[in-house]
Amino acid sequence: MPQAHIAYDDRTLSEWIGAEEKDAYRANVALAEEMLQKGTGQGNDFTGWLDLPKRVSGDEITAVNDKAAELRDKSQLLICIGIGGSYLGARATIDFLSASFEDLRSPRVVFAGHQLNSDYLDDLRKLFDKNDVVVNVISKSGTTTEPGVIFRIVRQWMESRYGKQEAAARIVATTDPQKGALRKLATEESYATFSIPGDVGGRFSVLTPVGLFPIAYAGIDIAQLVAGAADAMSLCGGSDLETNLSARYAVNRNILFRRGKTIEMMASLQPQLHYVAEWWKQLYGESEGKNLTGIFPAAADYTTDLHSLGQWMQEGLRNVFETFVVLKNVATSWTVPEFDSDDDGLNYLKKQSLEYVNDNAYKGTLLAHLDGDVPASTLTLDTRSPETLGQLFYFYEKAVALSGYLLRVNPFNQPGVEAYKRNMFALLSKPGFEEQGAVLQQRLRGIGL
Amino acid sequence: MPQAHIAYDDRTLSEWIGAEEKDAYRANVALAEEMLQKGTGQGNDFTGWLDLPKRVSGDEITAVNDKAAELRDKSQLLICIGIGGSYLGARATIDFLSASFEDLRSPRVVFAGHQLNSDYLDDLRKLFDKNDVVVNVISKSGTTTEPGVIFRIVRQWMESRYGKQEAAARIVATTDPQKGALRKLATEESYATFSIPGDVGGRFSVLTPVGLFPIAYAGIDIAQLVAGAADAMSLCGGSDLETNLSARYAVNRNILFRRGKTIEMMASLQPQLHYVAEWWKQLYGESEGKNLTGIFPAAADYTTDLHSLGQWMQEGLRNVFETFVVLKNVATSWTVPEFDSDDDGLNYLKKQSLEYVNDNAYKGTLLAHLDGDVPASTLTLDTRSPETLGQLFYFYEKAVALSGYLLRVNPFNQPGVEAYKRNMFALLSKPGFEEQGAVLQQRLRGIGL
Numbered sequence: 001m002p003q004a005h006i007a008y009d010d011r012t013l014s015e016w017i018g019a020e021e022k023d024a025y026r027a028n029v030a031l032a033e034e035m036l037q038k039g040t041g042q043g044n045d046f047t048g049w050l051d052l053p054k055r056v057s058g059d060e061i062t063a064v065n066d067k068a069a070e071l072r073d074k075s076q077l078l079i080c081i082g083i084g085g086s087y088l089g090a091r092a093t094i095d096f097l098s099a100s101f102e103d104l105r106s107p108r109v110v111f112a113g114h115q116l117n118s119d120y121l122d123d124l125r126k127l128f129d130k131n132d133v134v135v136n137v138i139s140k141s142g143t144t145t146e147p148g149v150i151f152r153i154v155r156q157w158m159e160s161r162y163g164k165q166e167a168a169a170r171i172v173a174t175t176d177p178q179k180g181a182l183r184k185l186a187t188e189e190s191y192a193t194f195s196i197p198g199d200v201g202g203r204f205s206v207l208t209p210v211g212l213f214p215i216a217y218a219g220i221d222i223a224q225l226v227a228g229a230a231d232a233m234s235l236c237g238g239s240d241l242e243t244n245l246s247a248r249y250a251v252n253r254n255i256l257f258r259r260g261k262t263i264e265m266m267a268s269l270q271p272q273l274h275y276v277a278e279w280w281k282q283l284y285g286e287s288e289g290k291n292l293t294g295i296f297p298a299a300a301d302y303t304t305d306l307h308s309l310g311q312w313m314q315e316g317l318r319n320v321f322e323t324f325v326v327l328k329n330v331a332t333s334w335t336v337p338e339f340d341s342d343d344d345g346l347n348y349l350k351k352q353s354l355e356y357v358n359d360n361a362y363k364g365t366l367l368a369h370l371d372g373d374v375p376a377s378t379l380t381l382d383t384r385s386p387e388t389l390g391q392l393f394y395f396y397e398k399a400v401a402l403s404g405y406l407l408r409v410n411p412f413n414q415p416g417v418e419a420y421k422r423n424m425f426a427l428l429s430k431p432g433f434e435e436q437g438a439v440l441q442q443r444l445r446g447i448g449l
Numbered sequence: 450m451p452q453a454h455i456a457y458d459d460r461t462l463s464e465w466i467g468a469e470e471k472d473a474y475r476a477n478v479a480l481a482e483e484m485l486q487k488g489t490g491q492g493n494d495f496t497g498w499l500d501l502p503k504r505v506s507g508d509e510i511t512a513v514n515d516k517a518a519e520l521r522d523k524s525q526l527l528i529c530i531g532i533g534g535s536y537l538g539a540r541a542t543i544d545f546l547s548a549s550f551e552d553l554r555s556p557r558v559v560f561a562g563h564q565l566n567s568d569y570l571d572d573l574r575k576l577f578d579k580n581d582v583v584v585n586v587i588s589k590s591g592t593t594t595e596p597g598v599i600f601r602i603v604r605q606w607m608e609s610r611y612g613k614q615e616a617a618a619r620i621v622a623t624t625d626p627q628k629g630a631l632r633k634l635a636t637e638e639s640y641a642t643f644s645i646p647g648d649v650g651g652r653f654s655v656l657t658p659v660g661l662f663p664i665a666y667a668g669i670d671i672a673q674l675v676a677g678a679a680d681a682m683s684l685c686g687g688s689d690l691e692t693n694l695s696a697r698y699a700v701n702r703n704i705l706f707r708r709g710k711t712i713e714m715m716a717s718l719q720p721q722l723h724y725v726a727e728w729w730k731q732l733y734g735e736s737e738g739k740n741l742t743g744i745f746p747a748a749a750d751y752t753t754d755l756h757s758l759g760q761w762m763q764e765g766l767r768n769v770f771e772t773f774v775v776l777k778n779v780a781t782s783w784t785v786p787e788f789d790s791d792d793d794g795l796n797y798l799k800k801q802s803l804e805y806v807n808d809n810a811y812k813g814t815l816l817a818h819l820d821g822d823v824p825a826s827t828l829t830l831d832t833r834s835p836e837t838l839g840q841l842f843y844f845y846e847k848a849v850a851l852s853g854y855l856l857r858v859n860p861f862n863q864p865g866v867e868a869y870k871r872n873m874f875a876l877l878s879k880p881g882f883e884e885q886g887a888v889l890q891q892r893l894r895g896i897g898l
């Protein structure tokens with residue numbers, strides 16, 4: 001068994017979930033595990049993430065690292081263009097492992113094409129003007145509106161500053177191995193490219209070049225990230241509820257959901273986990289939120305949000321369960337100074353580390369929320385390391401697949417994401433959508449828009 | 450009637466909420482309005498925010514602006530220390546009105562004491578070393594753990610770099626007018642001070658010096674922010690459901706809640722609204738989440754989160770309603786370039802502004818979510834201006850007060866926030882909590898912690 005850098009402790013759920021209730025899930029977990037491994041479940045053409053950590057070869061890692069190093073040599077800033085699953089994995093990893101303030105990061109990765117705000121783009125232009133820049137555009141098709149539009153603009157910036165040839169040498173496209181608009185453009189323009197495996201969906205793609213290239217550019221050891229995920233395969237495998245961490249988590253949330261706990265709060269105890277929670281929200285919301293069912297994934301950053309959502313968590317509607325995510329060790333150890341005048345009454349904490357205080361805030365909150373009838377369990381992470389995060393990624397991916405099958409939905413599609421796109425295309429008079437456009441325009445007039 | 454910079458359009462709710470159903474609320478709204486104005490409702494000693502925008506005097510504004518200008522002259526960085534309501538109003542305002550990347554902001558405000566992460570503090574120290582620094586510590590009592598502990602450390606940094614006297618000249622304390630540890634310390638050390646009115650709770654305090662001082666330091670026109678809020682008083686006043694914007698919003702959410710819509714999604718269409726949504730989450734979660742009831746306040750940033758929570762919003766469990774927050778005008782107007790080779794198929798958008806595309810993304814999403822059985826309405830804001838934001842702040846404050854009274858809870862207390870604190874004090878062996886500490890330690894051992 002490889003060394004576990006994550007632990008899932010659900011003993012605190014025993015008040016809500018009995019042994020017999022769990023036992024009733026054993027056969028279902030075994031079935032879900034079999035559906036995944038044998039590819040007999042819905043969405044089985046998108047389960048490439050399942051053994052991905054062991055399929056990523058040393059050569060692939062080297063190719064990504066080499067390109068990242070080459071581009072780092074001539075830049076301080078990577079503009080990473082992508083949305084959804086082409087954005088959140090890299091952002092989560094970089095934020096988890098980097099300095100709290102972006103301008104302390106060197107090299108620095110900034111994101112674009114994940115929204116269409118003009119003022120944001122204008123500010124990005126100011127960063128562009130101050131730095132030597134390289135670009136990574138990430139899109140399976142190359143036609144997604146947000147990254148497509150922003151890449152058009154950023155490509156013009158690049159070509160205007162560097163000329164067509166050097167701009168091309170500074171742009172990396174991560175896209176479909178053969179087909180699609182971005183693949184075609186990359187071939188025409190001689191961009192360096194990386195391929196997105198066809199059997200890995202966007203929200204499961206952090207360990208493909210989608211995530212790995214920007215993460216490598218940021219100076220993070222991607223081999224360790226992948227190795228962590230590979231180690232997690234055994235920690236999160238098998239149909240034994242006691243030893244398969246992901247299965248335990250999946251079963252617990254399924255039981256709590258059917259009991260009316262329709263919101264899961266992922267409560268991080270460290271701000272570095274903020275975008276890991278955003279990644280988790282996509283993974284869970286998009287995998288389970290369909291067929292008019294699915295737990296609502298919410299996140300909070302404690303202790304700051306104890307002074308915000310904390311009141312609702314403690315005494316609001318009891319339709320929530322909570323998963324704390326705790327980091328055992330941070331990198332530094334600032335302590336509370338002793339002051340002669342103890343006006344603020346904090347001398348009782350003198351010489352204690354901030355993390356000691358924070359850890360007791362976690363424990364105090366856990367007990368308070370349990371007492372407040374919030375079923376709560378805890379994921380513990382070792383350190384701010386790529387291995388630890390790799391294990392956490394795989395744990396969550398495996399768990400959502402099992403959880404989706406337990407809920408009897410297809411965890412690997414996202415049909416609902418098309419609805420707003422179709423309407424937007426119609427309203428923007430995209431060729432082919434004209435008829436629908438007229439209908440929608442009329443509806444909008446009907447509501448005064 | 451003053452000029453409205455915000456509009457609330459709920460015609461899209463007509464499918465869910467009939468005229469008769471609304472009519473039944475008229476007497477209750479009038480009662481709630483009366484309870485507020487006459488101070489006969491629960492929490493009536495904390496309704497000072499109600500006429501605050503008209504009570505803030507020109508002298509007060511000048512005093513805040515003068516101090517801010519004086520400190521700006523000798524610094525590039527303000528470290529603003531506070532948590533919850535002593536943090537979110539300033540952060541929301543500064544983020545709404547400033548550049549997207551913090552290092553493009555000059556002068557710059559960074560926040561601390563809103564959590565206890567050691568690595569964050571270590572990174573803050575690096576910013577400290579690079580800048581001339583001033584400090585604003587915000588705490589009614591001066592004994593709250595997070596800001597108290599961090600202020601001890603930052604005060605040492607300041608005194609060690611500048612000496613005791615100059616450090617004191619660079620520290621502003623915002624606290625209780627008479628009592629408490631921070632007031633006492635400020636008097637002893639001759640810090641400049643601002644007072645927090647006793648009848649305004651933390652989450653309603655953005656227009657007191659709690660918010661105004663850091664906002665003024667950031668170079669934002671606080672007179673306009675306050676004037677916007679003052680204008681909103683008539684837009685959000687009276688017991689007439691048709692003309693009182695806040696009352697309409699409060700009634701709609703109350704009706705939807707009793708129908709099983711237990712989550713409200715505040716969906717912003719611009720990233721500059723991200724922390725406004727965080728401010729809103731505190732205001733609503735803390736005001737309503739009590740007595741085992743209360744809508745869960747959630748937020749998303751569209752369009753990016755349409756590729757995350759969008760799937761759940763479109764097709765998940767139907768226990769959600771949505772309030773879009775749309776900004777009509779941003780400051781810049783980047784457009785989509787035309788490319789000869791239209792590989793990405795985006796030439797149909799050529800020369801259109803990003804905001805035009807984004808606006809149609811909003812409209813397309815609104816229609817898609819209505820079709821997906823999500824009751825949705827829209828708040829529209831004019832521009833990224835202090836007046837607009839002032840109106841929005843007051844609109845939400847007034848609405849949550851009415852909404853709380855309609856739900857029959859005290860919207861002005863937060864008893865549940867004490868639960869984690871008491872446990873934390875006990876676990877940290879704070880003097881006076883020793884006995885409780887022993888009990889909790891035993892419970893923790895029982896669950897293996």
